[in-house]
Amino acid sequence: MHLDITCTLRRTRIITNPKADADPVASYKELNSVDTGPISRSKRRSAPEASWNPGLYPVEILGETVDGYVRVHFTGWSKKYDQVMKEDELEEIQVNKDPLKDLGILLKENLTVGTKIDSFVRLRVPLIQDDFQRLAECAVIVKSTRTKTTYTISSRHMLKGVFGNNWDFRILNKEGDNCYIKTSTLKFYLRKRRALREYEIQTTDSGQYQLKSCEKEKGTQLVISFVKCAGNHRMLPHLANDALL
Incomplete structure (x- = not known):
């Protein structure tokens, strides 16, 4: 019969006298009688004062x-x-931000590789009709139904004018390892988001409370999906020149 026995070893400890030229002491009781000299305490750093420079702060x-x-x-x-x-x-400033530029950055952020990372990617991004139209004008219709029209691309170069060069791949390190979008798998469409339904409290003329159903529109949303692939330095010439990946 085999027994698992866990043992705890008790080791003798000595207490070091804080004075460098003194002998060790044998107990805490003896330590209390030792003159340790002045005790220095570290001072907590105080937070620096904020430096406010002239200008606008968000x-x-x-x-x-x-x-x-x-x-x-x-x-x-x-x-x-x-x-x-x-x-x-306070001064209100209109910031002219291009949502399609942010979308291009989001595509790049999702071009990562790993053993536990799914190769299929689907992104949902709030987007208004006018910005979606800019994207749709650079693509071709692959399927149209009563509720949505799905677009795709036949060449990587079709979306260069929207996202810029190298929009569909990301080189991950100096060895040339990379991740890229398989061109034929990219599809996107615009959908209307389901309205938020809730109840509001209303007061009647008699002072009673009642609930009234209401809906709040949430706008439209771009849904874009693709399959990403991993490559190495041998893929670099294709990333630079090919119309399809």
Whole structure:
């Protein structure tokens, strides 16, 4: 018969006297009687003061107060720097951001490889009809139904004008390992997102509360899917020149 026995070894420990020229002591009781000298404590570093340079800082409005004041949070800063400011001190700036450029970056971010990473990718991105039309004009219709029209591409070069060069592959390291989109598998379409349904509280003339159903539109959404493949340095000439991958 085999027995698993776990043993705990008890080792003798000595307590070192904090004074370098003193002998070790045998117990905590003896240590209490030893003059250890002054004890130095490390000082916690205080947080540096914020350095505010002249210019514009992006902020998020957390809520309104009275008399035209709002509470703001400075984007990227700790909440301890939140301030209450006059609303007229804030300047609203329209940022001309191209959602298709962001989509191109998102495609690149999903070009990764690994043993546990699925080769099939499906992305859902909020996109308005006008921006989708720019994308659709560079593609061809592969299927059309009552609810959606699906597009594809017959050449990698068809989407260069939207996403730029090298939009469909990513070189992962200096050895030339890469990940790319298999051209024939790329498909996309625009769908209307299902409205958010909820109930609002309303007060009747008699002071009673009642619930009324309402819907909030969530806009349209681009659905784009493709199969990604892994390659090595031998694939580089094809990535640079071929119309199809």
